Amino acid sequence: MRYNEVMTYRVGTSFFKRTIRDVPLDTQTVLMRADYNVPLGPDGQISDDLRIRASLPTIRYLLERGCKVVIISHLGRPVGRDSSLSLEPVAARLAKLLRRDVRFVNDCIGDRVYQAVKRAPKASVLVLENLRFYAQEEADDPQFARQITEATKARYFVQDGFGVVHRAHASTHAITLYIPSVAGFLLEKEYMTITTAMQAPKRPLVAVLGGAKVSDKIGVIERFVSIADTIIMGGAMANTLLAYKGLSMGASKVESDQNTLLDRVYAAARKKVGDRVDDFIVLPTDVAVATSLDPHMERRIVDVQELHPADSALDIGDASIEQMVSVINTAQTVIWNGTLGYAEMPTFAHGSARLALELAEHPRIMSIIGGGDTADFVLKWDGHHGESFSHVSTGGGASLELMAGAKLPGIESLLDAPR
Ligand code: ADP
Ligand code: 3PG
Ligand code: MG
Numbered sequence: 001m002r003y004n005e006v007m008t009y010r011v012g013t014s015f016f017k018r019t020i021r022d023v024p025l026d027t028q029t030v031l032m033r034a035d036y037n038v039p040l041g042p043d044g045q046i047s048d049d050l051r052i053r054a055s056l057p058t059i060r061y062l063l064e065r066g067c068k069v070v071i072i073s074h075l076g077r078p079v080g081r082d083s084s085l086s087l088e089p090v091a092a093r094l095a096k097l098l099r100r101d102v103r104f105v106n107d108c109i110g111d112r113v114y115q116a117v118k119r120a121p122k123a124s125v126l127v128l129e130n131l132r133f134y135a136q137e138e139a140d141d142p143q144f145a146r147q148i149t150e151a152t153k154a155r156y157f158v159q160d161g162f163g164v165v166h167r168a169h170a171s172t173h174a175i176t177l178y179i180p181s182v183a184g185f186l187l188e189k190e191y192m193t194i195t196t197a198m199q200a201p202k203r204p205l206v207a208v209l210g211g212a213k214v215s216d217k218i219g220v221i222e223r224f225v226s227i228a229d230t231i232i233m234g235g236a237m238a239n240t241l242l243a244y245k246g247l248s249m250g251a252s253k254v255e256s257d258q259n260t261l262l263d264r265v266y267a268a269a270r271k272k273v274g275d276r277v278d279d280f281i282v283l284p285t286d287v288a289v290a291t292s293l294d295p296h297m298e299r300r301i302v303d304v305q306e307l308h309p310a311d312s313a314l315d316i317g318d319a320s321i322e323q324m325v326s327v328i329n330t331a332q333t334v335i336w337n338g339t340l341g342y343a344e345m346p347t348f349a350h351g352s353a354r355l356a357l358e359l360a361e362h363p364r365i366m367s368i369i370g371g372g373d374t375a376d377f378v379l380k381w382d383g384h385h386g387e388s389f390s391h392v393s394t395g396g397g398a399s400l401e402l403m404a405g406a407k408l409p410g411i412e413s414l415l416d417a418p419r
Helices: 056-064 090-098 111-119 141-152 185-199 215-228 236-245 257-282 318-328 349-359 372-382 397-403
Strands: 029-033 068-072 102-103 124-128 155-157 182-185 205-209 230-233 286-289 301-304 312-316 333-337 366-370
Touching: 029 056, 029 141, 056 068, 056 090, 056 124, 056 349, 068 215, 090 102, 090 141, 102 111, 111 124, 111 141, 141 205, 155 312, 182 185, 185 236, 185 318, 185 366, 185 397, 205 318, 215 230, 215 236, 215 257, 215 397, 230 236, 230 257, 230 318, 236 257, 236 312, 286 318, 312 318, 312 349, 333 349, 366 372
Parallel strands: 029 068, 029 155, 068 124, 102 124, 155 182, 205 230, 205 333, 333 366
Antiparallel strands: 286 301, 286 312
């Protein structure tokens, strides 16, 4: 996806794509793409089920209309079959949330799927095994997409996996070549909420970018240089920028092959704000480090100039937290994607927790939070369903790209809304 190509939000009072409301799907077999790429805890249990709960309105709507609902998704980034990334526990959690039987099929193509769908009664739910057990999924292989539609004999395809629509994969793109494809309610809601908020955001607009999927997300920084009034960096994203600036980041998570892009980002930033670049792209001045991920590790703060080779920067430091807070206090809109540190461990969740607190304490700030791990963190922090924030998105890269004005292949390929 190129970020400098598009910068238009197609905002209106209704969604520009056809949805499940617009097609006669009563009693049909419907293939539904969800994004059940849920965060997993150390023992493999589902640590947050936001993405599963968010899919319920669409599933319930389809069940009320007597559909056989066949759900496909990916989980993680497996290479071949990997039982630790099976969707079976997700199917079990879905059954609990729906309070009804959900049949799990341990493949997503072939005769086993065909037989299971054929035998399933009307108004029932099936979850198929992780699409990414096949390399053809990420390769956007039309043959593979065809095999899915053949095995399920689905009449319609419903895209409701908002978190994955920035990928052009077999289950988000190629599949739409074979059957009529429409949006589900989650996709519609996410699109409308995010694009409406981004159309004329209240300023100052501060973007906070962190997390670990650096090469995935670093491209949007270029777009945020023009959109945002300030960009605050944390997490492994900040490590990568500090390393780019020539600092030794020790054993920290860093992606060192991003220099060409970062040259462009800084050139664009200089063009926009002149020599105020370091107040515009705010990097941590200190970090919390550890030499291992031992849960008993203490939070040791060092200046970013002073990391030892064995040190890993796992959170922004206390001075950087204060600096971030002072920027956030001036903001009217905050977009936050990616935790500011290794927030699974409370010792390295200080930056993320303080940001969550600032947003919760200032409800006048429009806050849009995205990312599987980031949403997991803020929902646990919030203790409810994220009411402390304006919008907690189920999308990570997808929400960022949408905010940055990119066209998303998983949305573009759906049928247009009826005029
Ligand atoms: P999201 O899921 O919200 O889109 P990412 O997947 O990009 O965000 O990043 C979240 C992950 O990044 C978390 O698992 C977190 O532990 C990790 N992370 C954040 N900061 C660091 C860091 N400094 N070093 C290592 N991992 C980090
Ligand atoms: C996400 O968690 O952002 C989506 O499920 C997409 O996952 P991916 O980054 O592995 O494609
Ligand atoms: Mg993540």
